[in-house]
Amino acid sequence: MQHHNKLYIDGNWVESTSDDWLEVINPATESVISRVPAGSSDDVDRAVQAASRAFDAWASTPAAERRALLLRAADLMQAREQELIAAVSASMGCPQHIAGWLQVEGPIEAMRLFADQVGITEETEELGHSLVWREAVGVCGFINPWNYPLHQFVGKVGAALAAGCTMVVKPSEQTPLQDYLMAEIFHEAGLPAGVFNLVPGRGTEVGRALCEHPLVDMMSFTGSTRAGIEIAKACAPTVKRVTQELGGKSPYIVTADCDLTAAVRYGVDDVMINSGQTCTALTRMLVPRSRIGEALDIVRTRVAEIEVGMGESAFMGPVSSRRQWQQVQDYIQIGMDEGATPVCGGLGKPQGLEQGYFARPTVFAGVTNDMRIAREEIFGPVLCIIAYDDLEQAVAIANDTPYGLSSGVFAKDNTAALAIARRIRAGLCFVNGGEFNYQAPFGGFKQSGNGREFSHHGVEEFTEIKSAQLAVHAS
The missing domain is CATH 3.40.309.10 (Aldehyde Dehydrogenase; Chain A, domain 2)
Structure with a gap:
């Protein structure tokens, strides 16, 4: 049984300020197979501060460099594919021979596809006497689900990295193991310190702290409609952008x-x-x-x-x-x-x-x-x-139906x-x-949420549109 006793913040493995733990249970055996720290609001603040400090440099990193890092991460995911399969299978119960094609192969492909979208922030459109372009939205908070934990991790993190955002990730309490592997992969790939931060914990503590933090510019959540409503309420006072992939009855x-x-x-x-x-x-x-x-x-x-x-x-x-x-x-x-x-x-x-x-x-x-x-x-x-x-x-x-996913x-x-x-x-x-x-873009109508993941549409979610109005002088 492997315990993960630290958080990944600002490019380092650090101790949590909390003395609480989350047990990871294998649903096929009902046995505890690992434990991870249940992070605190202080841990979230440290991670958000690190992401905020790293933002300007990462957002201004040339697209070619961001692309190389994403491709390097995808290659490392491929090299550690069996570890990712084992982590997902053991913590959420998908048989390994299915977890490979259902849970892991697609996210590796998606990471490579996101590498081809990094140029989105280097494109400028001329509209009359104005220039229009996209810039990274800022520091992002991610709350991921347990049912497709790597799939949804990559849908958020890969798109945000391609757009030039920095981030703090909270995995599901049930399935944090593949997120630890991804932190190791990003570290080995050479992602700059502070760009990616990992703080596991409970939604009531870590999730709420992310939603309420004034330096978090955007929250992306996958989970139930009920929880999505609470997240939107928690984000409202700081007027964050909120994207949600919620329930369905398709x-x-x-x-x-x-x-x-x-x-x-x-x-x-x-x-x-x-x-x-x-x-x-x-x-x-x-x-x-x-x-x-x-x-x-x-x-x-x-x-x-x-x-x-x-x-x-x-x-x-x-x-x-x-x-x-x-x-x-x-x-x-x-x-x-x-x-x-x-x-x-x-x-x-x-x-x-x-x-x-x-x-x-x-x-x-x-x-x-x-x-x-x-x-x-x-x-x-x-x-x-x-x-x-x-x-x-x-x-x-x-x-x-109230849903539309x-x-x-x-x-x-x-x-x-x-x-x-x-x-x-x-x-x-x-x-x-x-x-x-x-x-292709993925996301819902009605109470199934808002925003899109994957494809260039998913990357666009992590950008703001800016226009510059140029003076027009008579010749």
């Missing part, structure tokens, strides 16, 4: 004329991967009423194939914590109480997996969109199947699917089984 419209087997299997896999702990998961599958029977047969076949565990053939690991497991159980009971019909799964743990926070892949039929299981984010392996009579009704059901459409071809996708109020849409793309 619709997935399956049309009557599509390849139903491909559509349903894709929908089941999308919800069950990462044990349902994916903010973009297509948890409301909308199926034509005339094809519900066929769809449920396909669901039963696919779910029966899903192995739960941590072995090489497992598709699902445990959920992340005892608390998360209980939340999933509570919602399964709520669904049954509301009158939904369990098609697969249900309460309790899979047979033979009594140790660990393993849940059964569960699918409900007979769901109506006014049920709690159709309106609230469960964040577990629970899929709701909702019948619709015509496409107009399907679109109305899809949009009848993700969506999906599976139709006879891309043209037909895109016509439906344009009518769904969500920040992204997975069309006919399309995959996540790090070259």
